[in-house]
Amino acid sequence: MKKLILLFTTIISLQCAAQKVQPLYPIPTKEQLAWHEKEFYLFIHFGPNTFTDKEWGEGNEDPNIFNPTQLDCRQWARIAKKAGAKGIILTAKHHDGFSLWPSKQSTHTVRESKWMQGKGDVVKALSAACKQEGIEMGVYLSPWDRNHPKYGTPEYNDVYIATMKELFTNYGPFFELWWDGANGEGPNGKKQIYDFKRFEKAAFSFQQPLIIFSDIGPSIRWCGNEKGFIGNTNWNLLDTAGFARGLGAPHVDTLNQGNFNGKHWIPAEADVSIRPGWFYHASEDDKVKSPDVLFDLYLKSVGNGGNLLLNVPPDRRGLFHPNDSAALMGFAKKRVDAFSNNLFKKASVSTNNQKETALRHLLDENTNTYWSADKNDQVVIQVKLPYQETLNAIVLEEMIAYGQRVIRFSIEAKQGKQFVKVFDGTTIGRKKITTFPKLTTTEIRIVIQESKAAPVLRGLSAYLIQ
């Protein structure tokens, strides 16, 4: 009997070993994996610029101009939540140096304004509102500061670190810290030499785990444009050696597509504004992006394996303008309508690679389970539908916890007796949303022509986007 038990346990452990996937390095950290799952969150640009109609304040604005009449961070958080955003990143301090909380490191803050007799604190109010709505909060803390008298001297680096400390200790935790790359001249006409190495070390000492955004990470990278699109080819990998933030950053195309053989896992985030400007301007009330345009940006960012950071600037009352809220609601509805009816739900799936029960994990909509091919020669996955279906989108997902692998794939649909190619793609990554002209079929083939190592996929689904 004992021998029999031993035999069974050996067989089971051998099977598990056979299924165990070897990671293809570099791979994401746990925090980066959690960040990938957020997909979409809001950016909020708010401050003196809201009241002066500027995009870049000079830093010498009278603090009293900051005077929202009906500021309500709960309205922002409520709308964000309803729109399906997982969090809000606030410009706690933009380039003008004005702090939206009463910072001890500055004399240019909400405390010096007449708003709420100097007793207001936007960072605190937003932090409470996000908690109430069950979404997360992040902060944008501009390194460039056109107000601070120490700017342009080595001491400013200490001021910046002390400012971060204040934010993290009084208002954290934050799901993301956002470092802008702009570095112009300060009040004394000097340019700052930022000690980013120290900034990084300090930030990680204030909060662990922490995701830091900048042109080149360390955790996530800029996608190379402010239009909201990430490359159709998008490697979550980046080489950072020899590069710097700002002017010394890699070419924008590299940021947009990543490096094929990049040394570090640094995925792309697409930041874009719902209006032409980052700050609120009444003249742009009729230039708010429509739900269709926002949905298209979602396909080009999240649908290319990155995250979408959508800026919605509150107006002078301190509220989201009704046009922006309406666009956000329309955008949310479009996503729900598009992706709630998975047409592959009842399909059956087979492959040329290995006939294996784990194949069901491709269709099971459980993001923790996956199917791994046993080799990386051309992999063909065949999906048979129980009935004819009309569709125009297929979503593929790699199990990126094991690294990013797929280099090139295509999608074919059975039309009559023939299979016709409907999509030619490159990378998949965390999520690839493919779209093509509407077609009616009973069979689809996914052909992975090339990958760095045997593909590991966690999801395959199909939709009809109206």
Ligand code: FUL
């Ligand atoms: C840029 C800044 O200069 C803009 O004002 C804005 O904050 C945008 C998100 O990043 O680099």
